Amino acid sequence: MVTDDPQTAGLLTMRGIVKQFPGARALDGVDLDIRAGEVHCLLGQNGAGKSTLIKVLAGAHQPDEGEILIDGEPVTIPHPVAGLKLGIATMYQELDVVDGLSVAENIYLGHELATAGFSQRRAVIAHTRKLLARLGHSGISPRREVGTLSAAGKQIVSMARALSHDARVIVMDEPSAVLDSEEVANLFRVVRDLTAEGVAVVYISHRLEEIRQIGDRITVLKDGRTVASGLAVADTPTAELIRLMTGRNVEYAIPRRPPVADDAPTLVHVEDLGLRGAFSGVSFDVRAGEVVGLAGLVGSGRSEILETVFGARRATTGRVEIDGTALKAGSVPDAVRAGIGLCPEERKSQGLLLDEPVYRNITLSTFARTANAGFLDEGAEKREAGQQITALDVRPADGDRHARTLSGGNQQKVLLARWLVHGCRVLLLDEPTRGVDVGARAEIYALIAELAARGTAVVVVSSEIEEVLGLADRVLVVSDGRVVHEGPTSEIDEHRVLDLVMEGSAA
Amino acid sequence: MSDQDLTAKVPAADESARVEKATTPAKRRGLLSGAAGRNLGLVVALVALCAVGVITAGDRFLSVNNILTILSLAAVTGVLSIGMTFVITGGGIDLSVGSVLGLASVWASTLATQTMANDTHWLVMVGVALLVGLGAGLVNGVLIAYGKVVAFIATLAMMVAARGLAEIIANRQTQVVKVQSFLDFFRADPLGIPTIVWIFAVVAIGGWVLLNRTTFGRRTIAVGGNPEAARLAGINVKRHTTYLYALAGLAAGIGGVMMLGRTTAGSSTNGQFYELDAIAAVVVGGTLLIGGRGTIVGTVLGVLIFSTLTNVFTQNNLSSSAQNVAKGVIIVAAVLLQQRLAERSRTST
Numbered sequence: 126m127v128t129d130d131p132q133t134a135g136l137l138t139m140r141g142i143v144k145q146f147p148g149a150r151a152l153d154g155v156d157l158d159i160r161a162g163e164v165h166c167l168l169g170q171n172g173a174g175k176s177t178l179i180k181v182l183a184g185a186h187q188p189d190e191g192e193i194l195i196d197g198e199p200v201t202i203p204h205p206v207a208g209l210k211l212g213i214a215t216m217y218q219e220l221d222v223v224d225g226l227s228v229a230e231n232i233y234l235g236h237e238l239a240t241a242g243f244s245q246r247r248a249v250i251a252h253t254r255k256l257l258a259r260l261g262h263s264g265i266s267p268r269r270e271v272g273t274l275s276a277a278g279k280q281i282v283s284m285a286r287a288l289s290h291d292a293r294v295i296v297m298d299e300p301s302a303v304l305d306s307e308e309v310a311n312l313f314r315v316v317r318d319l320t321a322e323g324v325a326v327v328y329i330s331h332r333l334e335e336i337r338q339i340g341d342r343i344t345v346l347k348d349g350r351t352v353a354s355g356l357a358v359a360d361t362p363t364a365e366l367i368r369l370m371t372g373r374n375v376e377y378a379i380p381r382r383p384p385v386a387d388d389a390p391t392l393v394h395v396e397d398l399g400l401r402g403a404f405s406g407v408s409f410d411v412r413a414g415e416v417v418g419l420a421g422l423v424g425s426g427r428s429e430i431l432e433t434v435f436g437a438r439r440a441t442t443g444r445v446e447i448d449g450t451a452l453k454a455g456s457v458p459d460a461v462r463a464g465i466g467l468c469p470e471e472r473k474s475q476g477l478l479l480d481e482p483v484y485r486n487i488t489l490s491t492f493a494r495t496a497n498a499g500f501l502d503e504g505a506e507k508r509e510a511g512q513q514i515t516a517l518d519v520r521p522a523d524g525d526r527h528a529r530t531l532s533g534g535n536q537q538k539v540l541l542a543r544w545l546v547h548g549c550r551v552l553l554l555d556e557p558t559r560g561v562d563v564g565a566r567a568e569i570y571a572l573i574a575e576l577a578a579r580g581t582a583v584v585v586v587s588s589e590i591e592e593v594l595g596l597a598d599r600v601l602v603v604s605d606g607r608v609v610h611e612g613p614t615s616e617i618d619e620h621r622v623l624d625l626v627m628e629g630s631a632a
Numbered sequence: 633m634s635d636q637d638l639t640a641k642v643p644a645a646d647e648s649a650r651v652e653k654a655t656t657p658a659k660r661r662g663l664l665s666g667a668a669g670r671n672l673g674l675v676v677a678l679v680a681l682c683a684v685g686v687i688t689a690g691d692r693f694l695s696v697n698n699i700l701t702i703l704s705l706a707a708v709t710g711v712l713s714i715g716m717t718f719v720i721t722g723g724g725i726d727l728s729v730g731s732v733l734g735l736a737s738v739w740a741s742t743l744a745t746q747t748m749a750n751d752t753h754w755l756v757m758v759g760v761a762l763l764v765g766l767g768a769g770l771v772n773g774v775l776i777a778y779g780k781v782v783a784f785i786a787t788l789a790m791m792v793a794a795r796g797l798a799e800i801i802a803n804r805q806t807q808v809v810k811v812q813s814f815l816d817f818f819r820a821d822p823l824g825i826p827t828i829v830w831i832f833a834v835v836a837i838g839g840w841v842l843l844n845r846t847t848f849g850r851r852t853i854a855v856g857g858n859p860e861a862a863r864l865a866g867i868n869v870k871r872h873t874t875y876l877y878a879l880a881g882l883a884a885g886i887g888g889v890m891m892l893g894r895t896t897a898g899s900s901t902n903g904q905f906y907e908l909d910a911i912a913a914v915v916v917g918g919t920l921l922i923g924g925r926g927t928i929v930g931t932v933l934g935v936l937i938f939s940t941l942t943n944v945f946t947q948n949n950l951s952s953s954a955q956n957v958a959k960g961v962i963i964v965a966a967v968l969l970q971q972r973l974a975e976r977s978r979t980s981t
Binding site for chain 1: 858
C-alpha cells in the first residue's frame, strides 16, 4: 500500500520475518508496519509470537529470514545496542530494572554519562529529573533505590529509560499488567504525549478494552503469522478481533462424541475449592467419560484451578475427591496415586526433561512402578514407551532421541503418553494444543475423544473458545477467579462465552 | 549456453559436498559428546599425565608402590566426590563435606567412643562416624528442601559450624586412635591393596549402580534436570533433595572413617578444603554443575587425574603451589571444553 502523506508513511516496516528455534518455528512470516505518531497494538494469544517479534525488533534475536526497514532503508539490528541507536526502545514485560541501583543509575544503565570513566552524577540527576517530569512523576527522587519503588514506579523508570534514548519507536510489552486503573490512566496520558511528539508506540496488551481506548491501529498475530495487519481500531469490532486471534486458519475437525451415559459415575468432585489470590468458591463434578472445559482469559485463574485440583498448589479452602476419596491438599504424589494426570501449560519448563531421551520422559511417572525393588527395568520402560510412541504416532518414532529435538505437537504427545502409560482415570489438560501444528492438533482431539469414550474424566483449559466448546460436554466460564457460568456446551455459543469472559474482566 | 550449464552444475556439486561435510562432523560430534566419548577424553588426559610421569620420573612413577600411593591419595576425596556427584546431578551443591568429614573423624575418635569400641567392637567407631555424617547431611537437606535455604548458603553454614564443633569436641588436640582392632582392619590391605582403596572401589561401584540402575538415580536426574517437571510427574522433590544431601553426608562420614584409618588420628583439621577437591573432580568428570546429568565414571577419572597430577609433581620435587596452579588450569580447561561440547550437541540437533 502506498501512502501519499509523508507524515504517516511507514516509519518502521518488518517484512516476512521468520525465526526458527530448535523444535519450533516461533515466527513464520510476520509483517508489521509502524507509522510515526501512532499507537500500534500488537494482539495475539500466548505463544502467537509477540514476544519473539519484539525481541527481533530490539535486536535481542536475529531473524532467519525477512527484512526490517526504517524510513524505507533496510537495516540490520545485530544486538540490542544497535536497536537503541536506531531509536527503538523496548520496555519488557518482566521489568528489566536493577533493584539495587538508584532511579537515575537505572535510567542511564548502559549509556552512562561519563567523562574519562567518571560518571557525571550531577548531569545524570538533572536529566533524570527532566525525564520524570515529562512523565508526570516529578515526585520520584532520582536518587531513590529502585527496589523500594512499587511495580508502577518501576514501570515509570523503565519508560524514562526508553525516553532517555531519544527513541522514535517505543515497544511496551503488557505495560498495564502490573498497574491499577489510575496508574493505567496516567500511562495512557504519557503515551498520548509521546505520540503527539511523533514517537510511535507499539503496545502489547491482553486487555481489549485498553486497546479500544488507546490504540490507533492493530496487527494480529496467530501461530507466528500476521493474520491481520494495520486494522483501524475504530472500524474493527471486538468480536472480529477475537475471531482473528483465536480463529482457525485451517479447518480441523473436532470429532463428535456421543453424550455421556446417564449412569456414568461421578469421578471427580471439587467442592468450594479456593486458592488465596487466585480463585475461590470453585465447585464442579466430572463424570467418567465426560469432558469438562474451562474457558477464560489468561490470568483468570483457570490454570491455577487445574494445578490446585492436581495438588501442585495447596488449596486454601475446599476439597477434591476422586471416586469418593478425598485427596491430600497440596500433594501431587497423592493425586497421581489416585489416578490423576496433568499436562501443564508450559510443556518445556513444567513438563519435560529436555536433555533426556523421549522414553524416559514418557515413563517419568511410572519408572518406579516398573522397577524391581528399586532397580530400574529399562527394557520394560522402553517397551511401554514404544507402544505409546506407536499408538500416538510420535514423530520421529525414536524413544532414544532427546525430548528437546521434538516439535511442539510431538512434545505434547510425549506428555499425553506419560499419563497413558500411567493409566490415569482423570486427565487435566492445560492448553493441550498451544504451539501445536494443525495435523498434530487433530490427532490430539481424536485422542481426547477416545480417552473419554474409554471412561476417562477429562478437564480441558484452552484460550480458544471454539476448542473448549468443541471438545467439552460442559463448560465452566472462569473470570477473575470465579466461575461465572456453568452449563452444557450445547446451550451456549462462542459469543455468549466471550461476553461472560469480558464482563467479568471489565468489572 | 554452455556457460549456463557450468554455473548450474557448480552449486549442485557444492551442495553434495556440503551434505558430506555436514555428516562427518555430526558423527564425530556424536562420538565426542556422548557419555562414552567424554569419558574417553578423560582417559586420554589421564594417560597423558601418566606419560609425563613416566618420562620425568621413570620407573619410580610406574612402580606398584607408587600406583598404590596414587590410589590411596585418591580414595578419601574419591568417596566424597561420589556423594558430591549425586548432589550436583540433583541440581545442588554441598560445601560442607570436608568439615563434616573432620567432625566425623573427631567424634569417632573421642576417648568415650574409643573406650566403648574397646569394650564392644571397633565398628562402634564406624557407626558413630557414619551417623554424624548422615545427621549433618540430613540437617543440610531439610534446611535446603523444606526451609528453602539456598544450598550454597546452607552448606556454607554447615561447613563453618561443623568445623567449629569438631574443634570444641577435640579441644584442638589430635586424638590418636588406640583401638587395635580398628587399626588392624585398616592395615590388613587385602591382596596387597590398601583397605581405603577397597572402600573407594566399593563406594564407586555402589554409586554407579545407584545412579544408573535404580529409581533413586532416575529421580536424581529428573530432580536436577527439571524440578518442576519432576514434581508434576508425581516425584516428591523435597524428600528426594533431602536424601541427596543425606547421601553426601554419609559419604563424608565414610571419608572420616577412612581418614582415621589412614592417619590413625582424629583431628578437627581433617578434610580441610576437601569439598573443593571433590567439586573440582565432579565437574572435571563431566557432571553438569546445573544438574540433570551426572557420571560416576567421569568423577572417578576426575579424582584420579588430580591425584596423579599431585603425584607427578611430588615425584619431580615441584612445590604444591605449582601443583595448585596446574589444578586451576585443568579445571578451567575441562569446563570450557564441556561447554563447547554441550553447545555443539545442542545446535546439531
